[in-house]
Amino acid sequence: xxxxxxxxxxxxxxxxxxxxxxxxxxxxxxxxxxxxxxxxxxxxxxxxxxxxxxxxxxxxxxxxxxxxxxxxxxxxxxxxxxxxxxxxxxxxxxxxxxxxxxxxxxxxxxxxxxxxxxxxxxxxxxxxxxxxxxxxxxxxxxxxxxxxxxxxxxxxxxxxxxxxxxxxxxxxxxxxxxxxxxxxxxxxxxxxxxxxxxxxxxxxxxxxxxxxxxxxxxxxxxxxxxxxxxxxxxxxxxxxxxxxxxxxxxxxxxxxxxxxxxxxxxxxxxxxxxxxxxxxxxxxxxxxxxxxxxxxxxxxxxxxxxxxxxxxxxxxxxxxxxxxxxxxxxxxxxxxxxxxxxxxxxxxxxxxxxxxxxxxxxxxxxxxxxxxxxxxxxxxxxxxxxxxxxxxxxxxxxxxxxxxxxxxxxxxxxxxxxxxxxxxxxxxxxxxxxxxxxxxxxxxxxxxxxxxxxxxxxxxxxxxxxxxxxxxxxxxxxxxxxxxxxxxxxxxxxxxxxxxxxxxxxxxxx
Amino acid sequence: xxxxxxxxxxxxxxxxxxxxxxxxxxxxxxxxxxxxxxxxxxxxxxxxxxxxxxxxxxxxxxxxxxxxxxxxxxxxxxxxxxxxxxxxxxxxxxxxxxxxxxxxxxxxxxxxxxxxxxxxxxxxxxxxxxxxxxxxxxxxxxxxxxxxxxxxxxxxxxxxxxxxxxxxxxxxxxxxxxxxxxxxxxxxxxxxxxxxxxxxxxxxxxxxxxxxxxxxxxxxxxxxxxxxxxxxxxxxxxxxxxxxxxxxxxxxxxxxxxxxxxxxxxxxxxxxxxxxxxxxxxxxxxxxxxxxxxxxxxxxxxxxxxxxxxxxxxxxxxxx
Numbered sequence: 001x002x003x004x005x006x007x008x009x010x011x012x013x014x015x016x017x018x019x020x021x022x023x024x025x026x027x028x029x030x031x032x033x034x035x036x037x038x039x040x041x042x043x044x045x046x047x048x049x050x051x052x053x054x055x056x057x058x059x060x061x062x063x064x065x066x067x068x069x070x071x072x073x074x075x076x077x078x079x080x081x082x083x084x085x086x087x088x089x090x091x092x093x094x095x096x097x098x099x100x101x102x103x104x105x106x107x108x109x110x111x112x113x114x115x116x117x118x119x120x121x122x123x124x125x126x127x128x129x130x131x132x133x134x135x136x137x138x139x140x141x142x143x144x145x146x147x148x149x150x151x152x153x154x155x156x157x158x159x160x161x162x163x164x165x166x167x168x169x170x171x172x173x174x175x176x177x178x179x180x181x182x183x184x185x186x187x188x189x190x191x192x193x194x195x196x197x198x199x200x201x202x203x204x205x206x207x208x209x210x211x212x213x214x215x216x217x218x219x220x221x222x223x224x225x226x227x228x229x230x231x232x233x234x235x236x237x238x239x240x241x242x243x244x245x246x247x248x249x250x251x252x253x254x255x256x257x258x259x260x261x262x263x264x265x266x267x268x269x270x271x272x273x274x275x276x277x278x279x280x281x282x283x284x285x286x287x288x289x290x291x292x293x294x295x296x297x298x299x300x301x302x303x304x305x306x307x308x309x310x311x312x313x314x315x316x317x318x319x320x321x322x323x324x325x326x327x328x329x330x331x332x333x334x335x336x337x338x339x340x341x342x343x344x345x346x347x348x349x350x351x352x353x354x355x356x357x358x359x360x361x362x363x364x365x366x367x368x369x370x371x372x373x374x375x376x377x378x379x380x381x382x383x384x385x386x387x388x389x390x391x392x393x394x395x396x397x398x399x400x401x402x403x404x405x406x407x408x409x410x411x412x413x414x415x416x417x418x419x420x421x422x423x424x425x426x427x428x429x430x431x432x433x434x435x436x437x438x439x440x441x442x443x444x445x446x447x448x449x450x451x452x453x454x455x456x457x458x459x460x461x462x463x464x465x466x467x468x469x470x471x472x473x474x475x476x477x478x479x480x481x482x483x484x485x486x487x488x489x490x491x492x493x494x495x496x497x498x499x500x501x502x503x504x505x506x507x508x509x510x
Numbered sequence: 511x512x513x514x515x516x517x518x519x520x521x522x523x524x525x526x527x528x529x530x531x532x533x534x535x536x537x538x539x540x541x542x543x544x545x546x547x548x549x550x551x552x553x554x555x556x557x558x559x560x561x562x563x564x565x566x567x568x569x570x571x572x573x574x575x576x577x578x579x580x581x582x583x584x585x586x587x588x589x590x591x592x593x594x595x596x597x598x599x600x601x602x603x604x605x606x607x608x609x610x611x612x613x614x615x616x617x618x619x620x621x622x623x624x625x626x627x628x629x630x631x632x633x634x635x636x637x638x639x640x641x642x643x644x645x646x647x648x649x650x651x652x653x654x655x656x657x658x659x660x661x662x663x664x665x666x667x668x669x670x671x672x673x674x675x676x677x678x679x680x681x682x683x684x685x686x687x688x689x690x691x692x693x694x695x696x697x698x699x700x701x702x703x704x705x706x707x708x709x710x711x712x713x714x715x716x717x718x719x720x721x722x723x724x725x726x727x728x729x730x731x732x733x734x735x736x737x738x739x740x741x742x743x744x745x746x747x748x749x750x751x752x753x754x755x756x757x758x759x760x761x762x763x764x765x766x767x768x769x770x771x772x773x774x775x776x777x778x779x780x781x782x783x784x785x786x787x788x789x790x791x792x793x794x795x796x797x798x799x800x801x802x803x804x805x806x807x808x809x810x811x812x813x814x815x816x817x818x819x820x821x822x823x824x825x826x827x828x829x830x
Contacts, residue, residue, distance in 0.1 A: 042550030046559040049787065139706035183691055185668035185826050187614065194588060197581035197615055281700045282693075336719050337700050344696060345551045351719065352794050358723035421549060421579045462693065469690055470662060470707070 006367055009054040010374035018055040019375060022062020023382045027390065029063065030070030033080045033207045034416020037067035038341040045349055053353040053368070058375045060349055064342050065117060065379040068285055068321050069387065072109040076314075077102060077397055078409050080211040084203065085285025085321035087451055088293040090210060091157070092317075095309030102395040107254040108311060109318045110387035112267070116319030117380040119271040120278070120326020124333070125373055131327065132334040135279040140466040141477050143282070145487035147459040150287060150452060152491045153294040157448030159307060165449045168440060172453025175200055182462035183469075195425045202454050204417040204430040209447050211413035212434020215406040217441050255311065263312045266296040267319050274320040278327025284340035285321035286455055292320035298494065322380075329376070333357050333369065537597055537771045541572045544600045544761070545590050547583030553716075553795065557759050558602050560791040561629065564782025569774070582606060582670070584616030591622035595764040597771035600626070603762045605671055608814035612822040613669050620811035623762035626776050628802035628810070629783055630792055633733035634675035634755040635714035635743075636663075639702055640727050642709070647730035647749045650709070654685035663687045664698035664710040669826050672698075674818065675732060675755035676711035677825050679746070682753040702726065713757055714740070715796035732756075739796045758800065760807055776804065 009015060022044075029040035040063045048056030071082035076093035089109070096105040123131060138146070151169075158165020178189045179199025190196040270292035277288040296316045297306040306313045328339025336358035338344035350357050355368050362369055398405070417430035437447055467477055478484050544562055548554040558575045566573040578586040583606040590601035601623060610616040636650065644650040654661050665673035668691045680687055690707055692698040698710045699717060703725055710717075714737045720726040721740065730746045731737045732755045746753050761779060763772065782788055783801060792799050802810065 039550050042555060043559075046556070046563075049791075136700070136704040139701060139704055182693060183668065185613075185691075194581050194584050194616055197584065198579075282697055335703065335725075336723065337703065338696060341551065347719075348551075348556065348795075352791075354794070356719040356722060358719055358725070360723045422576055423578065423580070423585070458693075462691075466690055466692075469688065471660075471688075 002367060006370050006374065009371050010378060012054075014052070015054045015058045015375070016378070018051065019058035019062040019378055020382055020386075022059035023066040023379065023386055026063035026066030027070040027073075027386070030067030031073045031082045031394075032416060033074055033078075033082055033211055033412055034203060034419045035067075036083045036203070037064050037071075037085075038345065039420075040067055041342050041345050045345060048349065049352055053355070054371055054375065056353070057346075057349065057372065058378070060346060061372075061375050062379050062382070064346070065322065065325060065376070066383055066386075068325060069109070069113040069117075069318075069383050071321070072113065072318050073106065073390075073394055074412075076105045076109060077394060078211070078405070078412075079214045080207060080409060080413065083285070084206060084455075085289060085324070086317070087206065087210075087286055088289040088317040088320070089314060091293065091307050091448070092310050092313040094214075096311065096314060097398055099309060101252055102398045103391060104252045104254065104311075105314060106391035106395055107388065108314050110384060110391060111254070111260075112315040112318040113322040113387070114380045114384045115267070116271055116274070117322035117325060117383070118377065119319070120275055120323040120329075121373060121376045121380070122326070123275045123323075124326045124330050124376070128330040128334050131275065131279045132331045134276070135281065135331050135339070136335065136337075137483060138280050139481075140463045140470060141481050141484045142487065143463040144460060144467055145478060145484045145491070146280070146283065147456040147463065149487050149491045149494075150291065150456045151460065152495050153290060154449040154452055155495065156294040156297060157290075157307075157446060157452065159446045159448075160444070164443075164445050168445050168447070169449035169453045172450035173457050175205070175450075176454050176457030182458055183465045195423075200429055200454075201420060201426055203420050204426040205433040205454060206451060207413045207417050208430040208433025209437035209440075209450065211409050211416075212431060213437025213441060213447070215409040215413075216434060216438040218402055218406045220438070220442075259311070263315050266300060266312050266316050269296055269299065270316040270320045271323040274323040275327035275330075278324035278329075278339050279331050280327075281331060281337050281339055282459075284328065285324045288324040288327075289317040289320040290452065290455075292316050294494070298498070326376075329372075333361060333372070334359060537774055538569050538571045540598065541574060542569065542598050542600060544573060544575050544602060545586050545593075546575055546577045546602045547579065547586035547604070547606065549577055549579040553797075554602055554604055554759070556791065556795070557629070560788050561761070561779070561782050564785040564788055565775075565778045568778035568781040581615040582610055582613060584610040584613075584618070587618035587622075588616045590762075591618040591764060593764050595766040595768075597763055597767055597775055599764065600775065601762050601764075603760045603811075605757050605759075605814065607760075607762075608811060609669075609671065609674070609818045609822060611815070612819045613826070620808070620815050622765055624765055624767055624772060625760055625762045625804050625807040625811060626772070626779050627783070627804060628758050628760040628800055628807045629779075630797040631756045631758040631800040632713050632715035632797050633731040633737055634672060634711060634757070635717070635731045635737070636676075636679070636709055636711055636729045637702065637714075637717050637721075637726050638709045638729060639705060640725055642727065644709070644729060647744060647746065650729055651683050651685060651749070651751065654683070654687060658686040659688050661687050661709060662690050662707040664690045664692055664701055664707045664712075666695040666698060666712065667691050667693065669822060671755075671757055672711045672713070674821060674825060677821065678753050678755055679711070679732065679751070682746075683751045699726075714743075718796045738798055759797075760802075760811070772804075 029035045041060050068085050071086035072089045074080050074082040075086040075089040076097050079090050079094035081087045081090055093105050154165055154169045155162055180197055181188055273292050274288035277283050297303055302310055328343045331337050331339040332343040347357055355365055414427055417426045544558045546555050546558040562573045562575055587610055593599035607620055611619045638644050663676050695712045695716055701707050702710045714731050717726055718739050721728055728743045730744050732746045732753050734754055
């Protein structure tokens with residue numbers, strides 16, 4: 001192995017420059033709702049053909065890492081997830097920034113994204129083969145149970161009223177049913193409309209629920225906020241608008257070492273879960289961060305704060321979606337199977353450079369593998385610096401008048417929903433979802449369960465039917481396969497565990 | 511600020527009529543759009559994005575790719591079929607154009623278009639895991655004949671191209687398989703590698719890296735000639751089963767496009783097709799270069815449409 005070559009290719013100025021370019025571009029792509037990491041990497045892929053492999057891959061990995069990180073920025077500041085991987089970051093992030101600490105929330109996003117990302121790279125470096133082999137053992141029965149386990153989280157994300165949560169969850173399920181049925185190719189609820197054949201796109205609904213819904217809510221609420229705006233005359237007697245922040249609570253710019261240390265177990269649990277979820281083909285950052293949020297809540301000492309603006313909860317979700325990258329890269333590099341949609345495109349990029357991902361890559365091109373590890377580490381370090389610089393800038397945004405923020409959210413949401421596949425229909429879907437989201441918020445219904453049902457609904461259905469189509473085709477399949485059985489036990493525990501423990505404690509106190 | 515805006519508006523006022531007038535004189539005078547029927551990131555998108563730069567050079571105007579995914583490509587094809595026949599909208603037309611109408615995903619049919627050319631193709635193949643008991647295609651067929659409906663064969667979705675290919679194989683060989691649909695070819699490959707299914711029907715190009723790394727084995731390709739990437743793999747025809755399913759990629763413009771415009775685009779497409787960058791993309795993805803001139807392609811696409819109009823309703827069990 002030629003270490004001087006490796007160090008020269010990771011740290012050469014041109015590689016660093018292209019990686020930095022990718023990071024900055026990724027930040028824009030990630031923070032903009034509707035533009036996803038997948039789209040960014042796909043569109044820039046042809047541009048990288050003309051670059052040196054390490055430059056091209058540096059740029060693409062830069063976009064990937066940074067877009068997933070930056071999805072959290074809009075989740076925190078606007079309450080709109082920039083990419084689906086940041087859905088769980090909206091639960092607490094927006095509350096922290098609303099209570100007047102946006103800089104702190106953004107710092108948490110940057111810091112935990114980076115250490116989560118580095119944890120993922122570490123797993124990739126030391127344990128890629130065992131992780132990938134484990135991931136391959138997930139067949140239809142295991143996917144069914146992963147999805148059922150995920151759906152059981154509806155209870156956790158329901159907030160105050162579980163029945164309200166489950167109710168909207170079923171609405172989400174009904175929406176997920178529209179379109180071609182995944183197993184038999186039969187069209188359901190399409191009313192002979194070609195636009196409905198593929199069902200509703202997830203991202204416009206997500207942007208609508210979180211973005212437009214949030215903006216409408218702000219219009220409807222009384223205009224009292226922690227910032228007040230007055231017209232003022234400046235020296236040249238021109239009218240300028242300026243804000244009087246009542247009392248700048250934004251004093252805390254970052255967490256102390258003690259606070260970071262306190263969240264160590266939550267961080268570790270979330271990162272391990274996310275590396276595994278990332279490694280399993282077909283599941284990505286959205287599921288990883290939702291599962292991490294729920295599981296960490298179960299173990300956490302500040303359980304009641306989850307969903308109310310807990311710093312630990314935000315940290316967990318931010319670490320989760322970036323740790324997922326390391327997991328997705330393990331299956332991609334060791335088996336040549338994409339761990340998520342972005343790595344599917346990265347396979348194409350590697351092939352272009354004549355590096356075919358798979359076990360042979362490690363024996364034939366070990367240098368390239370280590371260069372990739374190096375680039376991933378560089379990406380995370382770059383995010384730490386650019387992110388912290390950027391955070392101060394982005395945090396200014398929350399000081400704008402509320403109405404401006406609302407209008408910005410609406411513009412971003414509409415442009416974003418159109419950008420996905422250049423379809424006006426998606427814009428309409430986004431608007432309707434927004435109106436629906438607003439009504440839900442008025443009625444004090446949670447939106448989390450709908451999102452879960454939309455992400456997991458089809459996964460349960462198609463994998464359940466697939467399990468039954470495969471021999472032996474009986475329900476016992478779910479109980480005799482070890483991974484599937486463990487998942488069933490976990491589901492039962494997470495549904496009934498808390499109430500059973502409560503009862504036992506009560507009985508003991510008597 | 512206001513001044514700048516005023517200047518900008520003035521420029522736009524002058525520029526718009528100038529550009530609009532230019533359009534009437536010589537083709538092409540403004541941006542050309544290639545409409546891709548799939549989302550960014552797949553083989554269709556890659557095909558469009560690699561052909562675009564070469565056409566841009568040849569034509570001297572920007573050529574951009576616009577993705578309009580949905581309904582198995584039906585959304586984009588309906589959109590292109592009704593676009594003005596002025597040459598400024600080019601449709602990416604893969605095999606799906608022969609299937610969207612029979613599947614009820616669009617009204618568009620091959621005769622709605624004038625095909626510019628076919629650029630490449632890749633054959634369907636039957637693939638098993640490297641440690642599978644089926645060593646040869648004959649083994650596979652013989653076992654399927656003795657045990658009808660027992661072999662599981664994964665595909666990329668019911669009614670999608672690789673499912674239809676497996677159905678054509680069943681028909682030609684007189685066997686019956688247990689079709690297991692997945693959400694795309696990728697997940698079916700994953701399930702095969704994990705040993706959850708016995709075989710898959712997929713593009714030979716798409717599995718080439720797994721075959722090269724020794725994880726998977728291609729039993730046979732369903733084409734008239736052997737697949738250039740794996741010349742040692744027999745064709746189904748050599749094994750005595752008369753079936754051929756090619757996934758082809760072509761480009762077209764709405765029917766009624768004038769000849770001079772059509773020829774300009776055809777020549778530009780050919781220049782781009784012959785470019786080093788495009789050929790390198792084909793080679794690294796395992797796609798076979800397959801240039802086919804317009805008249806031949808038109809007839810070929812319409813014959814494929816006839817085939818699938820009969821096959822799809824039968825396979826999906828439509829009674830209409």
